[in-house]
Amino acid sequence: MKIHQFEDKGLAHFSYVIMSDAEIAVIDPTRNPRQYEEFAMLHDARITTVIETHPHADFVSGHLELSDAKQATIYVSAAVGAEYPHTTFDEGQEITVGKVTLRAINTPGHSPDSISVLLLDEEGKEHAVFTGDALFVGDVGRPDLREDVGQETATREDLARQMYHTTRQKLMTLPDHVLVYPAHGAGSLCGKALSEEKSSTIGAEKLSNRALQPMSEEAFVAFITADQPFVPRYFAYDVELNRKGASKFDSSTKKVPVLEPGTELEEEGLVIDTRPREQFKKGHLPKAINLQDGPKFETWLGSIVNPEEKFYLISDDEETLRELIAKTAKIGYERFICGALAAAPVESTETLPDLDLAQFKAHPENYTIVDVRNESEVKEKRIFPNAVEIPLPELRERLDEIPTDKPIVVHCAGGYRSAAGASIVAIGVEDVPVYDLSEAIQEFNPPATK
Template identity: 60%
Template sequence: MKIEQFYDKGLAHASYAIISEGQMALVDPARDPQPYYDFAKDHNAGIVAVFETHPHADFVSSHLEIAKNTGATIYVSKLLGADYEHKSFDNGDEIKLGAVTLRALNTPGHSPDSVTILLLDENGKQHAAFTGDALFVGDVGRPDLRENVGNMTAKREELARQMYQTTNNVFKKLDEEVLVYPAHGAGSLCGKNLSSDTYSTIGREKSTNYALQDRSEDDFVKTLLEDQPFIPKYFGHDVTMNKAGAVGFEESIKAVPRLANDATLEEGVLVVDTRPQAQFKKGHLPNSINIQEGGKFETWLGSIVGPTEKFYLIAENETVLDSVIRKSAKIGYEGNIKGALLTPAILPETSAETDLEDFRTNPDNYTIVDIRNTGEVKAGKIFENAITIPLPELRERKNEIPQDKPLMIHCAAGYRSAAGQSILEQEFSVPVYDLSDAITSFSVVAR
């Protein structure tokens, strides 16, 4: 038996391959199936099963594409109401994979249709649990993502109470040495306290995970619901896509229109400019938002831009352009791209240059806008008089910001504030400045 974890740092997403006697099963595969095909070939194994622990909100899965290409059977809970061909996999159901057994455990709480796959070794002993978004290292899945989407919708408190039952009646009753293989690690927005460790054991989680400690149901529900991170705009969209099954990855990439850098773009259509902020500030197209290519590009794209919104995509070179198209596809946004192109020669718009010394001397002459997340602000404001609007809400709430003074935008390190400046400068008559990475020199002094 062999277990392999595939980890996507950008989405903090873990997927798994299990091989026994030449048969291979996948758990929660990412949008690009090629790494799994390569792994199967390298180990002379055939992919015979694909498990979806639930319809994921934060990435698009390749389960349907893999099944079509390999003949593998997709296993999901009957509660999911999947639109694609599949076999139901619920409490007590088992399948043999070579010499090992995979058993279904219904583990609702993050979603009503969550399933954990319990791996029993050749001797029938509990070996590992593939927990999806139900149990993480240091956390459990947030219960507030399925109130309006999916075949089964559920209110957050209802799901939180289901999670209480799941932790006590399922996870705590597993053998302590069972390995815990979750679908996410630190950086994921599917929970609030995920460890940077990508696997654990049931025994460790029972000792250290706040959600597996003994407490009343009401206290558990209150603790689980408070201080959850923001919900990106694309999450509901991806639940729907995963319930239906996505088209092939490479096929969808090739369908993205590639434009010459001097192409005439349709007026009024959003432009997502992925170049470094220094380049963007020196020149960009009208109606542009600066979402820089980086480790979390896809998360911020899906947080700022709505799932039905068309946009052009600009990058500084072909390598970056290909990368951001693929990252867009990981969250199901490749169909939103009206055209992808390299940097145009004519860039008529510029961003206001920040006079840092003037701001240090005369901060009251500016309206300060803090676009960090709610949890970050709760931990401490950097400027007491700042208006606080999280970046994912900035486009919708910009009218809450007065225009009687120049604006100074800040986040925690400078990446988000570049996007914030580009959003507000399009429509405000007063200058909009970006404090950028200089914010780090204010943090300790101003708290």
């Protein structure tokens, strides 16, 4: 028996291969199934089983494509209401993969239709549990994503109560030695306090996971519903897309229109310019948003751009452009790209000014400061007492809250989000300079030292 964990760092997502006797089960696969196919070829094994622990909100799964390519059976809870060919897999039901057994445990809480998968080894002993978004290392799944989407919905309070019973009556009753393999790690928006560790054990989680400590149901509900991170715009869209089954990765990404460098953009629409901020500042299209290529590009794209909203995608070079299209496809947004090009368009006439940092430090009161960090970050520490506080995902809709009687300085915590924020603010104001404080924010908010 072999368990292999695959990590998508951009989405802090873990997927898994369980291999026994040349048969493979894949749990919670990414949109592009190639890595699982290559693993199977390398080990001369056959993919027979694909399991979805629930309809994911933060990424598009490749379960349907993998099933079609390998004639593998997809297993998912009946509560999902999946619209693709599948076999239901719920409490107590078992699948044999080679010489091991996979048993379903219904674990609602993050979603009403969540299952965890208990792995029984060749001797029938509990070896590992694949917990999806129910139990993470250091946390449990947030309960506020399924109030209005999916076949089954529930209020966050009801789901929090379900999670209380899931953890206490299902997962915590497993033997302490059982390995815990979650679907996400630190950086995911599916929880609020995920550990950097990629796996754990039931015993270790019972000792250290704050959500698993002794407390009443009411205290648990209050704890789990408080201070959850923001919900990106694309989450509900991805839940429904995963219930229906996404199109094939390669064929879908190849349909994206790639334009010749220098092409004049004809359609009116959103422009996502992913070039480095210094290039963007020197010349960009009117109404372009500077969402730089980076480790969390797909999450911020789906947080700023609405599902079904058409946009152009601009990159530095052709290789990077292809990578960005692939990242876009991970959240199912590739079909909203109306054109992609690997160079600045010919009409890139807009610029952003450089901030005189010394002058800003000397007289910050002469500027309107806009803080685009998340509410939880601001709550933890306000950097500028009189800043206008608007989280980046809400900025496009709340531009009228920003005074325009002074030059505007936009900041975040490290510099990445402020580039996008400054470009969005510049779209919405006229005749007022808009500056990006960028990495200089560290001079006002130095990172904590251990």
